[in-house]
């Protein structure tokens with residue numbers, strides 16, 4: 022393609038500001054967008070005031086996501102008034118969800134592109150600038166687009182994300198993802214391995230998190246998710262591999278065998294529960310029962326000692342009775358998660374639940390159930406972390422502690438955050454991306470504190 026603005030562009034016209042809402046997959050997609058426009062000569066700038074092109078990469082999953090973006094667009098209107106040449110685009114799930122409706126709201130938006138249409142960005146920006154088109158909305162879902170040829174390098178210190186598949190075929194009744202991100206499709210193993218190698222060799226990355234809405238549905242030319250992990254372990258020198266999220270209904274035991282055998286494959290699973298009641302799970306269209314879930318969890322823990330387990334739970338889903346909610350509480354007591362993301366249900370456009378199931382649990386009841394659940398989980402997290410005091414772990418340093426410049430923030434393979442003092446004679450910068458062995462000396466519900474034993478690989482006494 023002819024480079025955009027090949028004839029002497031003003032610097033401001035090629036300055037790009039991208040703001041990301043929502044999940045890690047959206048962070049990754051913003052990296053893709055920067056890659057696509059980087060090829061056309063765009064450079065990222067830190068504020069919208071400096072940018073010729075402003076993009077909001079949006080999310081439709083969380084409550085109030087839409088209002089947040091509407092408010093942000095209203096706040097950006099003055100930039101367009103000051104410089105009408107500024108191009109503002111809305112990307113991602115909300116663009117997919119709202120389509121042309123967003124133009125009717127009087128907001129300063131020139132175009133909208135859904136998650137499968139980012140390759141159109143250069144053409145769309147050019148057409149808006151030339152006046153050839155206005156109010157462009159492209160929200161075509163694709164069955165094949167994986168952006169496999171782009172390596173966006175979504176790096177934060179020594180950590181990086183790599184999207185391995187896009188979309189979801191599960192159609193859980195509360196979830197908008199299959200409608201905004203389309204059907205499941207996986208990248209080639211080769212392109213993922215090559216991206217991980219590039220991250221290790223060119224960006225010094227030590228840990229990758231493989232992303233997908235349902236990673237255990239990964240399939241590429243007869244290869245499964247476990248084959249992908251084996252290839253990454255075999256063909257790259259990445260020190261740690263994580264993944265998120267699998268679906269409990271098709272979780273392969275082979276994956277846990279590999280996790281148990283391979284220290285570079287981190288011993289942590291985020292296993293979304295959503296509800297502890299089989300009847301609610303059925304209304305949610307989750308394809309597993311309470312008993313199936315608990316059986317899977319027991320198998321996992323038997324296979325991988327010291328496994329970290331986190332989850333997602335929704336309270337107050339359509340028709341949830343007190344007894345059904347109490348089944349969630351009792352499952353949480355039994356499962357003893359290390360951590361949980363807990364939400365109260367709110368309807369999403371387009372979903373089966375929105376169209377067919379009344380959102381009939383009163384808001385105060387939802388809030389009260391959420392508080393009760395958080396209380397139980399916080400007690401469990403506290404107790405589980407307290408049990409770790411006195412034990413030793415290898416931890417990867419991710420950054421400085423937020424509270425003290427003299428302390429480091431690190432993580433165990435099981436995904437526990439450990440804060441420990443900068444080792445004597447070392448600077449914090451020199452510790453980034455290194456693995457140390459620490460002994461746990463204190464704990465809270467969210468964090469562990471530790472003391473250095475020795476750098477991993479150093480002579481042991």
Ligand code: SF4
Nearest residue numbers: 189191192193196198
């Ligand atoms: S598995 Fe269910 S909750 Fe997860 S993305 Fe797919 S439809 Fe949504």
